[in-house]
Amino acid sequence: MMKHFSKATMKKAAALSALLMCAAPLAPAPSGVTGSYIASVAAAAESKGDLDWANEEVVAVGYGLAPTNASPAQGRILARRSAIVNAQREALDFIKGASIDAETVVENLFASDKVSSRVDGVIRNARIVDEGMQEDGVYFVKISVPLYGATGSVASAVLPSVRSNAAPAPFLTPSASVSQAVRSSVQGTYTGVIIDASGLGLKPTFSPVVYDTAGRAIYGATNIDPDLAISKGMVGYADSVEAAKGLARAGSNPLVVKAVEAKGGASANNLVNVVVSADDAERILIANEKSNLLADAAVIFIR
Numbered sequence: 001m002m003k004h005f006s007k008a009t010m011k012k013a014a015a016l017s018a019l020l021m022c023a024a025p026l027a028p029a030p031s032g033v034t035g036s037y038i039a040s041v042a043a044a045a046e047s048k049g050d051l052d053w054a055n056e057e058v059v060a061v062g063y064g065l066a067p068t069n070a071s072p073a074q075g076r077i078l079a080r081r082s083a084i085v086n087a088q089r090e091a092l093d094f095i096k097g098a099s100i101d102a103e104t105v106v107e108n109l110f111a112s113d114k115v116s117s118r119v120d121g122v123i124r125n126a127r128i129v130d131e132g133m134q135e136d137g138v139y140f141v142k143i144s145v146p147l148y149g150a151t152g153s154v155a156s157a158v159l160p161s162v163r164s165n166a167a168p169a170p171f172l173t174p175s176a177s178v179s180q181a182v183r184s185s186v187q188g189t190y191t192g193v194i195i196d197a198s199g200l201g202l203k204p205t206f207s208p209v210v211y212d213t214a215g216r217a218i219y220g221a222t223n224i225d226p227d228l229a230i231s232k233g234m235v236g237y238a239d240s241v242e243a244a245k246g247l248a249r250a251g252s253n254p255l256v257v258k259a260v261e262a263k264g265g266a267s268a269n270n271l272v273n274v275v276v277s278a279d280d281a282e283r284i285l286i287a288n289e290k291s292n293l294l295a296d297a298a299v300i301f302i303r
Helices: 007-022 035-045 072-096 106-111 113-124 154-161 180-184 226-231 241-245 278-291
Strands: 049-052 057-064 127-133 139-146 192-196 210-212 217-219 236-238 254-263 273-276 299-302
Touching: 049 072, 057 072, 072 106, 072 113, 072 127, 072 139, 106 113, 106 154, 113 154, 154 226, 180 278, 192 241, 210 278, 217 278, 236 241, 241 254, 241 299, 254 278, 273 278
Parallel strands: 192 254, 192 299, 210 273, 236 299
Antiparallel strands: 049 057, 057 139, 127 139, 210 217, 254 273
């Protein structure tokens, strides 16, 4: 009896079954897509990977089945080939859905042949981190594509098309009217800033902006060296303050502040930007004046 799967999973299974038949030209295709065949593929299709912003990589898992009448050796080769193709397609879907900023996702840039070609090259050069034949006869391949890096990364493929050739704009300086209480609360030299936006619905992006409640943009893509945004990323993401403190980006003495809001852009409600209080904005600017931490992209968001 065939196991029950969701419509979305069955849709993936049907698509994968068609892919497997098309990707196996060296042997006859299955005589028919049977219920057990669909069930096997559907079970595999439940786990396809993730766009992992915390670990700064795209992880995609692909699955392949050999034609039913292929020899064991030939079947393994064909199943592996199908799994690689399937993993690459899954990685492409994840990358297309990645947010560039509050207004744009990567898929919006695919009107440019240059962008789509670069992304294709990055995916084809993805690192295989795990593979093998499962007990049910389905071959799996797990691939990893780095989000950041001067070459071979998602950022290196997509951000050049949106980068500005202008020199980075200087960061704001602390207000002359900032209170002594705020100034005295910034003790020592900070190595990074952690902005806790947990519970606010924040979504990850390549180019976030940090605003204060007065509407000032105190950190954004216009302030950062474009090459640094590609090689390191503007911000890191973590699930907790404790996890963030363990990241190299935070350094040994990070300043921790609480966001008051996650916000979208002028014409989109994509909550990728954070808003901090006016006092916390001043604390960040005072810390930056001492150590230039913003220019080093030593910023982490907690989601």
